[in-house]
Amino acid sequence: MTCSMNYAPQLRAQGLRMTPQRKAILHALHHSGGHLSPTQVYELARKEFSSLTEPTVYRTLEYLAEKKFLLAAHVGNGKIVYELAQNQHHHLICHQCGGTVQVEHAPLELLYRQLESSTGYKLDSSHVTFFGLCSDCQS
Amino acid sequence: MTCSMNYAPQLRAQGLRMTPQRKAILHALHHSGGHLSPTQVYELARKEFSSLTEPTVYRTLEYLAEKKFLLAAHVGNGKIVYELAQNQHHHLICHQCGGTVQVEHAPLELLYRQLESSTGYKLDSSHVTFFGLCSDCQS
């Protein structure tokens, strides 16, 4: 748990507290490098802080995502995965082989502007996942 | 259950069977007019066919969505809702008041083409939900 990343100041800046539970959860996400389901976060983070409980994991993930420290993404059928909100991006998933490609947020910006002007809404986030067949699976 | 809609031929055209369970589920979705969560579908459809069970509802919704009879959409935090696949559209949700606006699929087509050429994937569906503040809640 001697992790180089220190999220405490960022959390406090928004009135959130740093707890060993959150440290373990962020640590798990940081070192996995990718997306983790709540269950995976629970399993990994428990190695850092063994008395961690499921409700805490679910609540923390949802709350930190709401506060923009994490991104929640959908992977097929309604499953949700989380990752650190380092760089905003989306996913393109092959529903044959499961292969995933990251889609930068930039190409969506134009769409954002269009929607804002046509609806009057002020957009600030989105859950976007695209599905299709990757080049290998198209044959 | 004397519903004007008759999905049986469409189902059979794809090798699917029409059962009283499916009839009740489609009926519920048809008459609700909007999005329903699996639980809501279960409750409503049970009024038409009381011996309906949860596993059947979940499996049927997922399967019919896969076969394009239904659309699965995400409404915040990982919850999933289903609706009849009449017209392909997405949602823009105000996370203050919960107000929802339908977003046509057309404006996303350009993005689809861009992604296809940059990734080599052949897109065929997406889970897209935008979040923001509606004009009323921006003050």
Place this chain on the structure above:
DNA sequence: TATGCTATTGTAAAAAGTTGCAATAAGGAA
């Protein structure tokens, strides 16, 4: 360093969603 406010957690129980497998019944063919 000690104090107090309140954000955060654990507990326990319920609700929601999933799985494997044997039994049932749609609906095409005889």
Place this chain on the structure above:
DNA sequence: TTCCTTATTGCAACTTTTTACAATAGCATA
């Protein structure tokens, strides 16, 4: 109409996710 194939369902057990509320512990302040 009857038979046959196999898609679909129910059952039962299990895993995942959520909720309410009391107890705990960050951390700002003095």
